[in-house]
Amino acid sequence: MEDILGAQNSIIDYLIVLLIYLLMFLLIRYPKPVVELNFRSNFKFLAIVWIVLMFTGNYLFYKLGIMSFLPWLNNLVHCVGWIGLCLTWLYYASNHRPMWELFIHFSFTSFIVKMSEHQLLGTWSMDSFLGIDHPYAYLTAMSLVDGFYPLISKWLLNYFGKRGKFGLYVEP
């Protein structure tokens, strides 16, 4: 059970995490509440790709000793709720902005969410990371990794879109 929920975590803790996702989602969705028809294939594509990549990646990187262990349920809700839904929507709503701006935007929102998960579930925790002895070094670094979401997403959409795959829309 500890592998699934994490030590001393209850379903209530997860419900609070989901509530935070929901509130973040409302904020993210605010400027563009509906996904434009031509972006819907992109949305599905990005959401699925990122959910699969992150869910497996988080576990593999833990196995490689680069990341701390994410309890399975935490990994699942984080990948589906935060990465798959929220960050994909954030990308949809803001992808026309400059890439450096997006990097900060994505990193910062991820930092908020990871910090919440850290406080509530005790995850995203390492005593030191990349030689920096600080409890938040790992959490911050992982948030910065999320800052690359727009860059990688843009590349994925361009790569597959221009080859006419998955019905993706590439803005001219």
Place this chain on the structure above:
Amino acid sequence: MKNLSAELTLQEVRLKILLRFFFFFYIGAMLLYLLPAITFIPDFLKPFPFINDGAFANNSTIKMGLFAALCFIGAADVRRYLVAVEAIIVVMVLAVVSGLLLTFFANNNYEMETGMGHLTIRKMVLMSTVFDTLVNILFIAFYLQAQKARYKLLFFSPMQFRTLTALAEVVIEGENEILKPGEIAHNVDRYMASFRGKTKFITRLALTGIELYPLVFLKPPVSYMRAPDRKAFLMRHFYQNVALKLAPPFIRMLVQASIRMGKQLCFMGYYNDERVFDSIGYIPFSKRADKQERLDKFPLRPRRQLSVLKEIDINGDSITADVVIVGSGPGASILAKGLIEQGRTVLMIERGDYTDPSQFSEDEIDMVSKLYADGALQLASDFRFQVIQGSCVGGSSVVNNAVCFDTPDHVLDRWNDVKGLNAAIDIDRYKKSNEKINRQIGVRKMDNDFLNPGGNKFLEGCEKMGLVQSPNVAAAVAANIAGSTVSGGTDGCLGCGYCNIGCAFGKKLSMLDTVLPEIQEKYGTDALKIIAGCEVLHLKSGGSNIRSLTAKFTSGRKIEVKANTFVVSAGAVSSSILLLNSGIAVGKAGKHLSFNIGSPMNAVFPQQINAYDGLQISHYLQMNPDRGYIFETWFNPPMFQSTVMPGWWDDHFKNMHRYNRMACTGVLVGSESNAEVRVAGLTKREVRYTPTKKDFDTLLDGLILAGEIYLEAGADLVMPNTFSYYEFNNKTALKRLKDLVQDNSDITLGTGHPQGGNIMSVTKSQGVIDPQFKVYGYNNLFVCDASVFPSSLGVNPQVSVMTMADYAVPFIAANR
């Protein structure tokens, strides 16, 4: 002689039997409670001590006795004493509510000994509540069936029908009323049932609101009041409190909308009935003395046949096409013609029905139901602005006044302003398209036909005021109505005055009579297919390519239509709604909506004019330099005219009885683009609009000038269509209009010319379409109708819509 042999309907007989049954039931129950308490207690009731309880028995005996009495009276004559049944129902509802409250919240829940064990009070009350509920359901069902059958109601509920009857009794008020209130309500019920529409329920809501509103003031519902009390209540709460702005704004809005709708329903029911025509001095065209003379002068022309597919003609759930055009109005038709000439084949999908012109009649209500449907009930979200649109094959061209204006130069300049709207239209090519359209649809000056006689009065006033001199233009309108320029002098308008309900004589050259059948005649029915009665719900895409659309027939059956190219041409409101429903142009579609807002000025002359006896819009006055408005003389057959006729109670009745001494002019103001269409509200089709101060002031200036023109022409008095009723008999008094009318709640505003919503612009952040009519972000989706206009025209938009379509043809034809 009174009719003493009026038979009860089967449903009323059933209600009577039910009442008799419950009369005996309640008498039995009464005895059951009463007798044990006075020691006549049979053995089988002895185990139930509560039946012996005097207090308990007293209450129950009274209740059962009352119900028995009401059943007895109701059964005696279910028509005359129907109120007894209603009383039972109301009391039963109260009993159920009280039972539920006691069941769940009562403090005292003691147990009672019965012969069968213990029984809590809570359980006993619950059982009694369930019983009361079941009995009440029976009463309500039998009551509703009996009422519907008695009045042969087709649309309204009995309560709404009663409200309408009660409303008609006080709204249509004057000497020698021709129809009884019940007849008026019946006419309306028949009308509402005769067409399908999603927004019809609003009339039900309005009537229900009117009926129940007095309860807020602890007064009986409207239909239960005596007529004088009812009128006093309506005057105070629906008229004075609104006019004097005494009620809170939200309540005022609802109350005003309800009474406006209620009044209009009554007027429709009364003034559309041919028995009333004589009394108001109206002669339908079919009975006019010079009808044959006019027909001899301008004989009827053979009409072309149009092939239109209905649901039954469509096999399977999926069809394919080359180009799909959503809509069949003026823009869609010209576009179809151009695309077919370029070698494409076209499928048009029209939400409205197809009505063969041979079915056009003089019956306004019948024609409104066939040609407008929901389009006649389209109101802005604050219920203060009506957006009337045709909904039929041929679109607005079937029901408009055929008035033609070229797109004004100053409007084109505004559209192309690189620092503003930046539509980047090729003006030379656009103007060539404009000239081509004028030739193609036969636009000509309507100066030798049967024009609206009220227009002459208007011109007379203009001349006296010196307004006809150049650079002003005061003249007969140009219109695409059959005439000498297209048929060698033997053709022309008959002046029946029925432009807005479809020209039964084929003189108005609508798309139904000209472009659409011409295409099919020349290129065959395979080149142009039209599906009617089918609403496009949404478009589907794979990335930036629209792959198909989903459409629904009135039966609910859905089809999927695949095509190479998709064109949305359903009009400013519907096109925006379709894009929004599809998730296209999110954040932009539906915005920048504008109108030619209009309001009429009525004038009463001492002599008979018969303004109805001629072309509905016959003359116009355009001021130069531009003052922001134009005038168009306008008059309607009685039903339409009654809905825009100023006045309440006997004032309205009096005005309608000088119908043949009246003339009317509409003031049109090209509004700013501050309106919006949204998928919201009760109908999921919400127009949000409040006129800007500038537009409102411009409109009032126009109305004052229109009134002055009529007074100059010898009118006894002039009347704008204000909520509070005002008559002005001199110019000085008329100037007060600006003080009397403060905002749009004080005056009736409407439009038949919505524009914008999906505007064209090079600037992607504000335009829904690019200058090639392609929707930003999509390879094969185009919009081409009045919704692409970057701002309002300020004149009738028909020619501009068609010009824009002709201009768009090369861009859309090239999309394969």
